[in-house]
Amino acid sequence: MRYTDVPDPRRRTCPSCARSLVVNEENFHKDSLCADGHTRKCADCRNEAERIRYSLAAPERARRIRERRAERRAHFESTGRYKAA
């Protein structure tokens, strides 16, 4: 029977955790570039991946903030109108 080959369009299996979930805003992030408006990976997997990515970028982020702070301090001190605290 042909129709049994067609997966239920309201459910989707996450390729990362292999869970079959109902496609809605709670389980899958919205993405207008995806065919049905939702991402392929489930929200839990995407959140976890993003958490890891964000924590790996922490040293780089801290370095940029330090640099920017030093840059701004040098600028304000060069104007002579502000005293460093």
Ligand SMILES: [Zn+2]
């Ligand atoms: Zn998943």
